Amino acid sequence: MKQHRGEILEQAIRSSNMSLSVISKKIHKSRQYLYNLFENPNIQLDILIEIGEIIHYDFSKNVQELKTVNNTSDEIDSTANYWKDRYLELLEKYNSLLEQSLISKSKENQTV
Numbered sequence: 227m228k229q230h231r232g233e234i235l236e237q238a239i240r241s242s243n244m245s246l247s248v249i250s251k252k253i254h255k256s257r258q259y260l261y262n263l264f265e266n267p268n269i270q271l272d273i274l275i276e277i278g279e280i281i282h283y284d285f286s287k288n289v290q291e292l293k294t295v296n297n298t299s300d301e302i303d304s305t306a307n308y309w310k311d312r313y314l315e316l317l318e319k320y321n322s323l324l325e326q327s328l329i330s331k332s333k334e335n336q337t338v
Contacts, residue, residue, distance in 0.1 A: 231269040234288045235277065242281035252280050 239249060239260070250257045253276060263269055271292060274285045286292035 228267065229289060230267040231274060231289060232264045232266045234285065235269060235274060236264040238283045238285065238288075239277070239281060242283060244281050249277065249280055253277065 239246070246257045246260050250260055253259075263273070271289070274289060274292070277283075278285045
């Protein structure tokens with residue numbers, strides 16, 4: 227069953243105890259715009275996220291598409307951390323080899 231994002235948004239806003247006037251001012255829209263959103267079953271995800279940040283509400287609990295976005299974000303973070311750690315490991319090995327090379331060249335120059 228398709229989720230009605232407008233209804234989800236309305237419930238979240240009403241439970242936040244923040245007035246529609248305050249929210250509408252923060253997003254630079256009219257109160258009527260918010261009422262129109264409540265009727266819209268297909269609100270854009272970026273609008274939900276923006277309002278969620280204002281009312282301190284995580285819509286990924288209720289909107290399936292946002293759960294997917296959050297999971298993908300976690301996967302990207304995990305992959306980025308893997309490559310960062312791998313890079314640092316190789317950099318340390320390179321620095322160690324470079325240091326050994328410099329030491330051996332220094333020893334060669336001292337014996338000549």
